[in-house]
Amino acid sequence: MKLLVPAAAGIEAVVKRQLDVLGYPNTRAVNGRIAVENCTWTDVARLNMFLRSGERVLINLAEFNVPDFDALYDGISRICWCDWIDRCGRIIVVTKSVDSKLFAHHSIQSVGKKAIVNVLVPKYGFLAENGAEYRVELDITHNVCSVNLDTTGVGLHKRGYRTMPYDAPLKETTAAALIDLTVWNPDKTFTDLFCGSGTLPIEAALKALRIAPGLNRHFAYEQWCCVDANAAKSAAEEARDARVERKLEIIGGDVNKYAVEIARFHAERAGVAHCIKFNLRKAQDFVSNSSYAVNVSNPPYGERLGDKEEARQTARDMGKLYRTLDNWNFYFLSPLPDFERQFGRRADKKRYIYNAGIKCSYYTFNGPKPV
Numbered sequence: 001m002k003l004l005v006p007a008a009a010g011i012e013a014v015v016k017r018q019l020d021v022l023g024y025p026n027t028r029a030v031n032g033r034i035a036v037e038n039c040t041w042t043d044v045a046r047l048n049m050f051l052r053s054g055e056r057v058l059i060n061l062a063e064f065n066v067p068d069f070d071a072l073y074d075g076i077s078r079i080c081w082c083d084w085i086d087r088c089g090r091i092i093v094v095t096k097s098v099d100s101k102l103f104a105h106h107s108i109q110s111v112g113k114k115a116i117v118n119v120l121v122p123k124y125g126f127l128a129e130n131g132a133e134y135r136v137e138l139d140i141t142h143n144v145c146s147v148n149l150d151t152t153g154v155g156l157h158k159r160g161y162r163t164m165p166y167d168a169p170l171k172e173t174t175a176a177a178l179i180d181l182t183v184w185n186p187d188k189t190f191t192d193l194f195c196g197s198g199t200l201p202i203e204a205a206l207k208a209l210r211i212a213p214g215l216n217r218h219f220a221y222e223q224w225c226c227v228d229a230n231a232a233k234s235a236a237e238e239a240r241d242a243r244v245e246r247k248l249e250i251i252g253g254d255v256n257k258y259a260v261e262i263a264r265f266h267a268e269r270a271g272v273a274h275c276i277k278f279n280l281r282k283a284q285d286f287v288s289n290s291s292y293a294v295n296v297s298n299p300p301y302g303e304r305l306g307d308k309e310e311a312r313q314t315a316r317d318m319g320k321l322y323r324t325l326d327n328w329n330f331y332f333l334s335p336l337p338d339f340e341r342q343f344g345r346r347a348d349k350k351r352y353i354y355n356a357g358i359k360c361s362y363y364t365f366n367g368p369k370p371v
C-alpha cells in the first residue's frame with residue numbers, strides 16, 4: 001500500500017522527520033502530502049498512533065488523468081472496491097479540485113459515488129450503508145485524480161484531551177510541529193507565557209514522556225473488515241511500552257483566569273498535569289533563574305486596529321523580557337508583519353507556517369551559544 005500523510009503548509013519537513021524517526025526514511029513530499037511506499041496495516045496503525053504533526057493517514061488507491069467526467073467514472077470503476085468496503089459500509093465522498101477542468105464539487109462527488117456503488121452492488125446484491133464509515137477522497141490537482149481512502153476519521157489533531165472551548169487555540173498537530181522546530185529537549189525548562197487552553201505545554205509534555213498522541217482515541221480503520229485485526233492492538237501495545245517517566249520543568253502562563261483553569265483541565269485529561277505548572281500571570285511579569293530554557297508561544301494577534309496596537313505592545317514587551325533572560329531561546333508564531341521591529345531585533349530564523357488559514361511567521365530568537 002502507498003500511504004499519504006497530508007501536512008499543513010510550512011510543516012511538511014517536520015512530518016517527514018517524524019516519519020524518519022518512526023522508521024520510514026524514504027518518504028517523498030509532493031503537494032503538501034508525504035508519500036510512504038510499501039506499507040501494511042501495521043504501518044497504517046503505527047502512523048495513526050505515533051505521528052504528532054501529520055493531519056491524517058490516507059491509503060492511495062489510484063491515480064489517473066481526468067480530462068472529463070467519463071475518465072473520472074472509468075478510473076474509479078477500475079478500483080476493486082470490494083477489497084476495501086463491506087456491504088454495510090457507509091461511503092462518504094469528499095472532493096478537492098485545484099487548477100483542473102473538473103471543479104464542480106457536487107458533480108465530482110456524485111459521479112464518484114455512483115462509480116463506487118456500481119462496482120459494489122453487482123458483488124453484494126445490495127448496500128446497507130449502516131455500518132462503518134469509509135471516507136473516500138477524490139483529490140483532483142492539475143487534471144490528475146488521486147483516489148484516497150481515509151484511515152483516520154476525525155483528524156489527527158484531535159488527540160481527545162482538548163474538550164473545553166477556547167478562543168483561537170492552536171491545532172495540536174501544529175503545536176507539536178512548533179516544538180519539534182526548537183532546540184528544546186526534556187532536560188531544559190519549557191515555557192509558554194501565553195498558554196491559552198494549554199496546547200503547547202501539553203504537547204511538550206506528551207513528547208517528553210513519549211506518550212503517543214493516538215493512545216486515547218479511535219481511528220476509522222479500526223471498524224473496517226478488510227483490516228488485519230492485530231494491527232491496532234500491536235500499535236497500542238508499542239505505544240504503552242514507549243511511555244517513560246522523567247522529571248520535567250514545563251510552565252504555562254496566561255493573563256486569563258478561565259484559560260488557566262481550562263489548561264489545567266486539559267493537562268489532567270492528557271495525563272500530564274503532574275509535570276506542568278500553570279500560572280495566572282502577565283507574560284511581562286515573568287521572572288526565572290533557569291538557564292538555557294526555551295519559550296514557545298503564539299501571543300494574541302488582534303484583528304481589529306486597537307487590538308493590533310496591543311499585539312505590537314506585547315511584541316515590544318517580549319523583546320524587553322528576552323533581554324533579561326539572556327540564555328533563553330524564544331520562539332513566537334505571529335502574523336504581525338512588523339513583529340521583529342517591535343521585538344527590537346532581527347530573528348535568527350523565520351519560517352512561514354499557516355495557522356488556521358492565516359499566514360504566520362515562526363520567529364526564532366536564540367540566546368547566546370553555551371560555552
Ligand SMILES: C[S@@+](CC[C@H](N)C(=O)[O-])C[C@H]1O[C@@H](n2cnc3c(N)ncnc32)[C@H](O)[C@@H]1O
Nearest residue numbers: 169170194195196197199254255256282283300
Ligand atoms: C492566541 S491565544 C494562545 C492560544 C494557545 N496557544 C492555545 O492553543 O490555546 C493567546 C493567549 O494569550 C493570552 N494573553 C494575552 N495577553 C497576555 C499577556 N500580556 N500575558 C499573558 N497572557 C496573555 C490570552 O489570554 C490568550 O489566551
